[in-house]
Amino acid sequence: MSDCDNSGVGRSCPIRLIPRLIESFDVLRKRIETCQESHSCMQHTKGQEPPISIPNLLLIDCITCQVVAAPHRCWYLALSYVWGSQKARAVHTGEKLSSLPQTIEDAITVTLKLGFQYLWVDMYCIKQDNQNHVGDQIRHMDLVYRRARATIIAAAGEEPDFGLPGVSSVRQTRQAYATVNGVSVANFTHDPWEHVYSSAWNSRAWTFQESLFSPCRIFFTKEQTIYNCASGWNCEGIEPTQPLILQGANRNLNSMVRHAPPTFSDHYSNSMIYILIGQYSRRQLTFSMDILKAFSGVLHAYENLTSPVRHFWGIPIIPHESSVLESFSMGLSWEFSDTATFSHQASLPRREIFPSWSWTGWEHPVS
Numbered sequence: 416m417s418d419c420d421n422s423g424v425g426r427s428c429p430i431r432l433i434p435r436l437i438e439s440f441d442v443l444r445k446r447i448e449t450c451q452e453s454h455s456c457m458q459h460t461k462g463q464e465p466p467i468s469i470p471n472l473l474l475i476d477c478i479t480c481q482v483v484a485a486p487h488r489c490w491y492l493a494l495s496y497v498w499g500s501q502k503a504r505a506v507h508t509g510e511k512l513s514s515l516p517q518t519i520e521d522a523i524t525v526t527l528k529l530g531f532q533y534l535w536v537d538m539y540c541i542k543q544d545n546q547n548h549v550g551d552q553i554r555h556m557d558l559v560y561r562r563a564r565a566t567i568i569a570a571a572g573e574e575p576d577f578g579l580p581g582v583s584s585v586r587q588t589r590q591a592y593a594t595v596n597g598v599s600v601a602n603f604t605h606d607p608w609e610h611v612y613s614s615a616w617n618s619r620a621w622t623f624q625e626s627l628f629s630p631c632r633i634f635f636t637k638e639q640t641i642y643n644c645a646s647g648w649n650c651e652g653i654e655p656t657q658p659l660i661l662q663g664a665n666r667n668l669n670s671m672v673r674h675a676p677p678t679f680s681d682h683y684s685n686s687m688i689y690i691l692i693g694q695y696s697r698r699q700l701t702f703s704m705d706i707l708k709a710f711s712g713v714l715h716a717y718e719n720l721t722s723p724v725r726h727f728w729g730i731p732i733i734p735h736e737s738s739v740l741e742s743f744s745m746g747l748s749w750e751f752s753d754t755a756t757f758s759h760q761a762s763l764p765r766r767e768i769f770p771s772w773s774w775t776g777w778e779h780p781v782s
Contacts, residue, residue, distance in 0.1 A: 433639050433651045435585040440528040443633060443642060447529065447565050450631050450644045469558050471551060473508060473540040474533040477523045481511050482539055491533035493563035494522045495625040497615050498538070498701070499574035505544035512539060516575035521582040522567050525633075534567075535559060556712030557628045557679070566629035568622075571637040573615040579635040587637045607650045608673045610636035617676070620698035620705070624712040627679045627691075643675045679716060685724050685733045688717055692729070693752070693782045696774060703766055706775045729775040747772060752780040 472485040485491070496518050506512070515523075519536055526534045542548040552559070560566055571580050580586040611634055616622050626632065634641040639651040695710055707714075707729055717724035717731070725732045730746035732739060751763070769776035 431652055433586070433588050435581070435588065437581040437640070440525070443640070444529050446642050446644075446649065447631060450646070451564070469555055469562065471548060472535075472559070473542075474535055475512065475523065475539055477526045477532055477534050479511065480513075480523070482506050482508055483533075484508060485533070489533055490531060490564045491535055492522075492526050492529070492531050493535040493560050493566045493625075493629065494519070494537075494569070495560075495566055495616070495622050495629070496522075496569035496575060497573060497619050497622065499615075501538070501575050503538065503543040505542070506539045507542070517578035517583060518569050518572070518575045521579035522569075524582055525567055525579065529565075531564065535563060553708050553711050554715055556624055557716040558712075560625055560628040560712070561630060561679075563629065565631040565633055566625065568616065568626065568629075568632055568634045570611045570614040570616045570634045580637050581635065581640065586639065588639070606673055607636075607639065607641055607652055608675065610638060611641070611676070612673065618699050620695065620700045620709040623695050623698050624710065626676050628712060628716070630678065632675075632678075641675075645678065648675050679713075681720065683720075685717070685720070685722060685731075688713070688724055688731045688733075689749075692731075692749070692774060693780070696752075697780045703764075703778055704768060706766060706769070728770055728773040730773055749774045749781045751777070752782045 468485050468487055468489070473482055474485045474489075474491050475481070476483045501516065519538075522534060522536065526532075537552075541552045567579070569575075569577070569579055571577060578584050611617060614636070631644045632642070634643065641648055641650040691713055692710075695713070698709075700706060700709065710729070714726050714729075717726075722734050724734070726746075727743065730743060732742045732746060735742065764778040765771070766776050766778060771777075774781040
């Protein structure tokens, strides 16, 4: 890290060198600890005590590499990634996992490096051959991610064999740097969130609620890691809270980059669910009929607010002074986004098992 003296006063430069491989996880570990101790990220926990266990929750024991029943009140990390062409497989409690995709192997490595023993991965922690367990875990997906100490997000690659850049494979950094007379000089070339928003992970429907309900997120992009919580974000390449002299103007880096993907809050207004539906409807599904399943965590969270929001075929029924029928009628006021006009709605792809009056019945973005 070099010293910047553009203002005439020596100070620490906010641009940092990014190693091709992650050399230490100490900084990430410290940030997770800080979240727990002094941030509002883990509001559902009391002090340093882990949250109440989720019924029938399974976890990967990263020491033995076995699928185990979650110990009472244990801390765990969760993984959010894209399945790609990976097929669901049946895994049973006590089974020792082997020949895992590289992303899963790397997530296990990261979990241990961060000082945790347990990791939740949907492919292995949901009994894919037990429909009761599948349904129960999908309905509680909001709790799975909200109660994780942090979520590892694989925002690079389109297959689970891609791995987490910087863990088992070198990163494709575009950062230019040089050392002159003992002073290191590095460049800041682009928005660090660029690779998150353009990733396959950000386009998938299932990952929408996984990200939304994760209070602390560690994004692994092809260039660097980004740590994000309710109190802000940090990445390896820059320190966003420090001022940077740019073209003669003292500007904060937060004004130069996009915001982090949104996270859920119990203080959301009930009507926020309409915005979430619109955002979610732009995501892609391998199996189109999973449209409600992949959104069930959001629906479950809204049903458990102080003023519960119910739904019928995905149409929100928001409680207010009017009748349930009037609330349902308001929920029917959705419309197609983009270029979908009334004249060509008949040509839009339909999900035949869902009613045409619900947004779930159409394979098209809505608002």
